[in-house]
Amino acid sequence: MLQITLIAGARPNFMKIAPLIHAIHDLQNSGHAIKYRLVHTGQHYDHKMSGDFFEQLEIPDPDANLGAGGGSQAEQTAAIMIGFEKELTANRPDVVLVVGDVTSTLACSITAKKLLVPVVHVEGGIRSGDMGMPEEINRIVTDSITDHFFTTSELANDNLKKVGVEDHRIHFVGNTMIDTLLKQKPRFQRPKGGVFDGLDKGDYFVLTLHRPANVDEEAKLKATIEAILAGTGSHPVLFPVHPRTAKILKNLGIKHPRLHYLEPLSYLAFNYLVQHAKGVITDSGGITEEASVMNVPCLTLRDNTERPETIHQGTNELVGTDPDRLKPFLEKILAGDWKQYQGIPMWDGHAAERIVKVLYEIYH
Known part of the structure; x- marks a missing residue:
């Protein structure tokens, strides 16, 4: 045995x-x-x-x-x-x-x-x-x-x-993360109530941030969110807030009619949002894998990645942690001029x- x-x-x-x-x-x-x-x-x-x-x-x-x-x-x-x-x-x-x-x-x-x-x-x-x-x-x-x-x-x-x-x-x-994604994809669930009821597929961005380089300095986090809001046109930005980030956001008090702070979502609900997003902005490694396989444009706010295949064969781009670098990437997404998922072996x-x-x- x-x-x-x-x-x-x-x-x-x-x-x-x-x-x-x-x-x-x-x-x-x-x-x-x-x-x-x-x-x-x-x-x-x-x-x-x-x-x-x-x-x-x-x-x-x-x-x-x-x-x-x-x-x-x-x-x-x-x-x-x-x-x-x-x-x-x-x-x-x-x-x-x-x-x-x-x-x-x-x-x-x-x-x-x-x-x-x-x-x-x-x-x-x-x-x-x-x-x-x-x-x-x-x-x-x-x-x-x-x-x-x-x-x-x-x-x-x-x-x-x-x-x-x-x-x-x-x-x-x-x-194996992709095993779960592909198995559960038919069961993804649209969240109910609030901002979710008015969402159109492909008409919003999903944002996640939790790494110290992005969230620990209040001024840097504020500049990042402002750059995202400036570059996403008229589209809503859905931001499931990591507990680490929530404390800092509370001090900043950033509010905007298109910025929607969300409680952490279930796996099936979160990936429904990713699947139907216009684009994803994140500093998570795993989300870049999922977004790539679902052929959703993805921007990674990091200076390096341990998953380069998501860039070479996926839909991910490494933007860096400087908020000023976001604009041209967001312009490409809004123009519909983004690379397609090429398939990652195995x-x-x-x-x-x-x-x-x-x-x-x-x-x-």
């Missing part, structure tokens, strides 16, 4: 884990001896992550919640490691699977390896080259102790080979099936 422990620490992690759970269930139903245990570290507390959240993704509630939210980076890392050590001691698996690049990914990888449990990393090998990002440190440290890597791009494969990872440990499988909705098949072959 192959026993896998799946780790998730933040909301996007569950979108990456969900198709793996579905693929494991499919193997179980075909008579294979495989089981999993889903561990939520509690790294990000999100009131939207209720039973409805797991129901939307069609996965069960986690088997364990380590409750390690809050505190500094060091405090959170320590709390996750202490909690996960107890979890592994009580429920030792054959392999621990981590996804992405959050603190939980790093902390659980270290804990598992010190207990001599193999670690596999889904989304291994991606790099931004920016050591000022906590996520970049998490990726590098996790990959330095990972046993097998499941990658989303050829560039990720190359990054791993450059640091001496052998070919047989690298598995180019695609993107982003076909079957990455999780490939991952679980490889895991079964290696560890069963």
Whole structure:
């Protein structure tokens, strides 16, 4: 019997884990001896992550919640490691699977390896080259102790080979986040009430901001929002506000008839808005992947990206963090003069099936 422990620490992690759970269930139903245990570290507390959240993704509630939210980076890392050590001691698996690049990914990888449990990393090998990002440190440290890597791009494969990872440990499988997107797309739900009732498809922009470079300085955030409003013509701008950003926005008091602050939305509602947007403006990596596959123009307010395939083959452009650079990109979107999605290899909705098949072959 192959026993896998799946780790998730933040909301996007569950979108990456969900198709793996579905693929494991499919193997179980075909008579294979495989089981999993889903561990939520509690790294990000999100009131939207209720039973409805797991129901939307069609996965069960986690088997364990380590409750390690809050505190500094060091405090959170320590709390996750202490909690996960107890979890592994009580429920030792054959392999621990981590996804992405959050603190939980790093902390659980270290804990598992010190207990001599193999670690596999889904989304291994991606790099931004920016050591000022906590996520970049998490990726590098996790990959330095990972046993097998499941990658989303050829560039990720190359990054791993450059640091001496052998070919047989690298598995180019695609993107489980896109597995979830393609599976759930028919179930996307238009939000009800308020601004949503008057929205026309293709007539609004979606904005998300949460990275320190964009939101920590009040003057910079104000200039960014003003540049977006100046460049989006007569179109509404829908802004689901991250808790980190909400505190700073409250001090700024920016109001505009076309700017609509929203509470965080469910997965199905948010992606409905992205799917039908005129354009997306974001500093999130995952949203650039989803927007690209849905062929929606996307502007990334960052100076670098660990997902260059969304630029070369997707609909994403790297604008930078200077608000003055937004205008020509927004003009192109308004003119309808934007590049089209070219298709990204292996982003076909079957990455999780490939991952679980490889895991079964290696560890069963």
